[in-house]
Structures are given as structure tokens and as C-alpha cells.
Amino acid sequence: MSRARLRDLGIKIGDLPVGANNAITDVPGVTVGHTTLIHDEPRIARTGVTVVMPRGGQVQNDNVFAAYYSFNGNGEMTGLPWLEETGLLSSPVAITNTHQVGVVRDALVECASNRGGGWFLPVVAETYDGFLNDINAFHVTKEHVFQALDSASGGPVTEGNVGGGTGMMCHGFKGGIGTSSRVAEIGGASFTVGVLVQANHGHRRLLRVDGVPVGREIGPNVVPLPGRSDDGEGSIIVIVATDAPLLPIQCKRLVQRATVGLARTGGVGHNGSGDIFLAFSTGNHPTQDSIGAGDANTGQPIGVQMIPNHHIDPLFEAIAEAVEESILNALTSAETTTGFQGRTAHAIPLDQLQCVMERYRP
Secondary structure, eight states: OOOOOGGGGTOOOSSSOOOSSSSGGGSTTOEEEEEEEEEOSSSOEEEEEEEEETTTTOTTTSOEEEEEEEEEESSOBTTHHHHHHHOEEOSOEEEEEGGGHHHHHHHHHHHHHHTTOOSOOOEEEEEOOTTTSOGGGOOOOHHHHHHHHHHOBSSOOOOBSSGGGTTOEETTEEOEEEEEEEEEEETTEEEEEEEEEEEEOOOGGGOOBTTBOHHHHTOTTTSOOOOSSOTTOOEEEEEEEEOSOOOHHHHHHHHHTHHHHHHHHTOOOOTTOEEEEEEEEOSOOTTSOSSSSOOTTTTOOOOOOOOOGGGOHHHHHHHHHHHHHHHHHHHHHOOOEEOGGGOEEOOOOHHHHHHHHHHHOO
């Protein structure tokens, strides 16, 4: 059976409607690009880089309000102290493997410099792909980052074994990149919440799909575990975008709810897991006056908008559903992969997944 997204298998998560592409790119202006590296010579590569562009590449001059949350901190995401200090994101967000954060960060700085930018603190996150990828061969170069930036586009997003997710595993199956979106109604207006994950986490026995204990049903006796000592070791990066006008503290409240979607699939934030989440809102232009109340260039007060806190719950529901489905899309889209030292991570078998779901949800 060819690989498919979760909904293509007849499995629906949650109650809220999805966006046109059921992807983070359903948030207007958000684009995604990948560079995927798969080769065996001179050393085995199963790796890459993924970039999320908040305003189609214009975020350096038109910042977005943002916040992050570390559910478990055994991982890396650069640029966070300044993001927390100011509540602003001024760079693309890149995701790669653990040992290549530095080169990806430097490439983003060089790209910004080449466009006439000055001082720059980019955001780069990672998960560890050293089980399938010869990680100390340092395959990712700055040119690969430039390619990902140049390829960034809206519309459907490629998932599974792609970009930064190429060598990742999830709940003892092949994992990688996944995405989803939800549309929430607040005060008669529609707002989109989009999510992209790099999923490299979780124990097989804990995996659930819409509450169904799929990991126990498709256990190691059915599909072998990859073979590392603990299939729960690993990490997940979650990037959240919304066009709802949120202040930084509201972005913080929103991104914390990514843990709800993670928990629904069986993620618990293991000690060895780097579970780091970032959310940004394109609904304001905090470095450009968007509603005519002042001039950001002269230091005058500028106008911003916000969803009233007592009306924000639909966004919380949206992120929980979208994170849950993004993780599952990463699993159903990923393909069985053999890599470093002949190790194999098996894809979740889609026909067996459907059978399990039908048995529990006739």
C-alpha cells in the first residue's frame, strides 16, 4: 500500500474543520521548504533541513509576535533568549539534525547578510538522526540551507522522509515531518492554526491514534522495533503558526497547548527527549504599524490587536487537534528506511493501521 496522509486512510482527528491543504501553509504568507539528503557514498546520509518562513521570507523586516515552550529540554533551539525578551521572531525557523545546528544557523545569518541585513539571531532547532544517518559526516552544508530557503512555497507540504525529518523515527516506526491545520471561529471571524512537526520521539507501546492503542496492537511482534536500546529516546520539534492576532503572552499560552496534542498520541516528554515548541502570530505587524495608530520607524506608539482571552479557547482546541494529526501524518507518510550500519526503521503498515482502527471504531 502506498503511503498516505491520515485522512486519506479514512481516519479523522477532532471536530474542527481543516484548512485547504491541512498544512501549516494554510496560514496566509507561511511557506515551507526542504532539502533532503539521501546517499550512501562517500558516507551514508539520511538527513536534511526544513525551513518555515513566517511571512514568505519577509519576517526580518516585518517581525511577528512569538513565544516558545520547552516541555522537556534535552534539545536545542537557538535564538530563544532574545525571542523571550522581546516577544518577537525576526527569522525563518529551520529544523535539522543535532550536530548541524551551527552550520544551519550560520547559513541563515549569511543569507540575511547577503540581503543587506545586519545584526541577526536566527532560530534553528534539531532532533537526533544518528541511528539512520552517519551524523558525524556533517552532510548538511550552507548551500543546502540556501536551497531549502529558495524552495520554500505555500500549498501542500511534503511529509515523512523529507528535509530535517529524513532520518527520524517516531514511536518505534519511521517518523519525520508532518503537518496539519485547523480553522477556528471566534466572534464571527475565522482564524487558522497551522502546525509542522519534526517527529523523532515516543515508545511504541504508548502510541495512540484517536485514542486507539495502535502501538500495542502493532507491537514488536508484528513490526520490529528499529533496534536501538530505547525506542522512546528522541525528540520532537513543533512549529505553530496562526493568523489570529495574538500578543506574545497569548502565543505562549497557545504553544503550551501543543503538549495536549503530543499527549494524545502517547508522547510523555521522556527524560532523553527534546520537546521544544514555538508559536508565532502573523495577525499583527509589531515592527510596522498595521492599523494607523503610530509610526514604528519614529518611535511613536503603534497599534496592535488581540483576541480577548475569554474567547481564545477555540485556538487551544485547534492546536491540540493539529499537533495530534501532524504527528500521525508524519507516521503515515514516512517510508521504511535502511541507513547507517544497515539499520532499518520500518514504516507503520497502513493496512494494519486501518484494520486496527476499524476494529475499535466499527
